[in-house]
Amino acid sequence: MTFHHRHLCLLTTLFTVGCFLIVTADAGYCGLQDNYYQTSCPSAEAVINAVAVANFTSDAFALRFASGLLRMSFHDCHVDGCDASVLLDGPGSEKTAEINHFLTGYEIIDKAKEELEAICPGVVSCADIIAYAARDAIVALNGTRFEVQGGRKDGRVSIASRAESQLPNGDMGVDELTANFALKGLSRDQMVVLSGAHTSAAGHCPGLVKRLYDFRGTGQTDPSMPQAFADQLKFQCPKATFNESVFITMDTFTPFFDTGYYRSLQNHEGVFTSDQSLYDDERTQPLVNTLTDNNLFQAKFGEAMRAMGSIGVNLDGEIRKDCRKVNTVPY
Ligand code: HEM
Ligand SMILES: *[C@@H]1O[C@H](CO)[C@@H](O)[C@H](O)[C@H]1NC(C)=O
Ligand SMILES: *[C@@H]1O[C@H](CO)[C@@H](O)[C@H](O)[C@H]1NC(C)=O
Ligand SMILES: *[C@@H]1O[C@H](CO)[C@@H](O)[C@H](O)[C@H]1NC(C)=O
Numbered sequence: 001m002t003f004h005h006r007h008l009c010l011l012t013t014l015f016t017v018g019c020f021l022i023v024t025a026d027a028g029y030c031g032l033q034d035n036y037y038q039t040s041c042p043s044a045e046a047v048i049n050a051v052a053v054a055n056f057t058s059d060a061f062a063l064r065f066a067s068g069l070l071r072m073s074f075h076d077c078h079v080d081g082c083d084a085s086v087l088l089d090g091p092g093s094e095k096t097a098e099i100n101h102f103l104t105g106y107e108i109i110d111k112a113k114e115e116l117e118a119i120c121p122g123v124v125s126c127a128d129i130i131a132y133a134a135r136d137a138i139v140a141l142n143g144t145r146f147e148v149q150g151g152r153k154d155g156r157v158s159i160a161s162r163a164e165s166q167l168p169n170g171d172m173g174v175d176e177l178t179a180n181f182a183l184k185g186l187s188r189d190q191m192v193v194l195s196g197a198h199t200s201a202a203g204h205c206p207g208l209v210k211r212l213y214d215f216r217g218t219g220q221t222d223p224s225m226p227q228a229f230a231d232q233l234k235f236q237c238p239k240a241t242f243n244e245s246v247f248i249t250m251d252t253f254t255p256f257f258d259t260g261y262y263r264s265l266q267n268h269e270g271v272f273t274s275d276q277s278l279y280d281d282e283r284t285q286p287l288v289n290t291l292t293d294n295n296l297f298q299a300k301f302g303e304a305m306r307a308m309g310s311i312g313v314n315l316d317g318e319i320r321k322d323c324r325k326v327n328t329v330p331y
Contacts, residue, residue, distance in 0.1 A: 029149060029310030036128070036150025041120035044150075045132055051112040052136045063255070064247075066137035067200045068104030073134035074197065074308065075103060076127065078184060079166045081312020083155030084126035089324040090158070097160035099167050102204050106324075108133060113323045126323035127152035131309045138301075141200045143257030146302030149309060153317030156326045170207050170272030174281040177274060184311045186304075192278055192287045193304040196297055199261035202247035203271050205237035211273060213239050222273070224280065229269050250275065259292045266292070 037044035056066050076086040079094060086094045087109060094100060109129055116124045128150045135148045168180045174188070181191040212234050215222040221230050236246055250271045253260030261275075265288055270276030278284045291297045318327050 029306065030313040031315050032149035032151040032310055032313060034147045034149055037120075037124060041116065041123045043119065044116060044124050044128075045148075047115050047119070048112045048129055048132045049136045051115060052108055052133045053140060055108050055111075056137070056140045063141065064202065065105050065108060066140045067197075067202065069108060069130070069133045069137040070197050071201070072103055072105050072109075073130050073305075074194070075100060075163065075167060076130050077308050077311045078168075079163045080155065080157070081314055082127050082131065082152050082309055083312070083314045083317060084130060084152075084320065084323060085155045085158040086163070087126055087130075087323045088158035088326065092160050093158040094160055094163040095158075097163040099163055099169065100160075101206075105133070109323050113320075117321065122319050122321070125150075125152050125317075125319045126154050127314070129323070135305070138257050138305075141255075141257035144298035144302060146305060149306060151313075151315065152309075153314045154320045154323075154326075155314055155317050168274065170203070170274045171210065172274045173277045174284055177277075184308075186307060186311075188284065189287055190304045190307060192284050193291065193297075193300045194308060195275065195278060196259075196261055196291060196301055198250040198271075198275060199259070200255055200257050201250040201261075203250055204244060204248065205242035205246060206244065207272065208233060208237055208248065209239065209242065212237060224268070224276070226268050233271070259294050259297050262288050262291045262297070 052066075052069065056062050072086060073082075075094075076082055076084060079085060086100065086103070087106065088094070095103065095106070109126065112129050112133065113124075113126060116129070131148050131150070131152070135146060139145045166180075166183075168177055172180070177191050178188040181188070181194075186194070211222045211225075212230065213219075213221065221234075225233075233248065236242075236248055248271055249255065250264070251258075251260035252264045252267070252269045262279075264270060265276060265279035268276065268279075270279065279288045291300070321327055
């Protein structure tokens with residue numbers, strides 16, 4: 001990517017007004033565009049949606065994979081940009097990183113890619129498939145639809161240690177989270193808004209045992225947790241014998257894409273430190289309170305996803321034939 005592109009991305013994410021102007025002029029962030037496949041593969045978005053929805057509705061349990069795809073879009077974009085590096089197989093690739101251990105949805109992307117290659121070979125990038133599928137996941141969870149820009153190209157490099165060093169973790173507080181997002185050109189407010197993705201999310205016991213049993217090396221439970229909430233999480237995640245497959249819902253109200261996450265934080269029932277600190281820190285608490293308005297949350301979330309979807313976009317890469325492998329011959 002040229003310096004000019006990077007500069008434009010940062011400018012547009014920092015100044016919403018500038019971004020709005022550029023988006024309405026149809027240039028989009030970083031050279032991305034709405035309706036990007038309109039002429040090259042008109043059914044692309046519909047095909048991806050059909051594959052995703054077929055998976056989500058295959059059984060009651062499968063709505064789980066909707067939030068998996070949403071997390072995948074974050075884990076793709078936040079590590080060396082939105083370039084589908086998270087999908088590459090191989091020793092030491094991003095998907096082998098501990099932080100990606102519970103990431104799901106790879107097969108949904110494979111299926112969409114297979115169908116797209118059958119109708120418009122070599123046209124739709126894996127990075128764009130992730131971005132569209134994440135939007136469709138939000139809609140399936142009853143969130144509000146937003147336009148997703150297309151035009152990303154796929155990268156050829158995927159390194160586990162880069163996922164570990166670039167992604168934020170659940171033990172972080174507001175300062176660390178803000179600094180982490182700033183490195184990607186995203187503001188503290190956008191960090192708070194994007195954390196709303198946890199409204200239909202599930203965590204797992206391995207990431208929680210420290211907060212429950214050895215908070216900051218004290219051998220104790222995080223004292224800021226309400227007793228009943230801590231007891232319930234300890235019941236779900238017994239100290240030495242927890243079950244890795246147990247889901248801990250991060251919104252204590254509903255499994256839908258709504259404001260329940262922020263209301264959980266107001267009740268001091270944020271599952272990870274990174275969640276609860278958004279309410280406990282006086283700098284971000286006002287925005288948490290504001291985001292309990294569902295219309296506002298949905299609108300802000302869509303805008304923030306468009307910004308996230310433009311991180312480090314690669315306009316000069318390739319269109320992978322198989323999302324799990326780099327092309328061996330130029331496509
Ligand atoms: C603000 C910094 C963030 C931190 C520290 C963070 C941390 C976490 C943690 C610890 C989990 C649970 C992992 C597990 O135990 O399985 C999780 C799950 C999840 N995260 Fe985040 N996250 C952040 C931001 C985001 C963003 C920006 C998105 C998407 C826009 C997102 C979407 C999700 C989803 C959907 C899940 C649940 C996945 C599933 O149910 O399979 N997160 N996150
Ligand atoms: C749905 O997607 C998940 C995640 O990729 C996969 O494990 C599961 O087998 C899929 N279910 C169906 C019915 O295709
Ligand atoms: C789905 O979204 C609509 C519109 O925001 C809302 O009125 C409705 O209550 C939501 N349904 C559920 C089950 O959350
Ligand atoms: C672990 O939890 C999963 C999901 O709740 C459940 O299906 C499975 O039976 C549990 N395994 C054990 C050994 O308890």
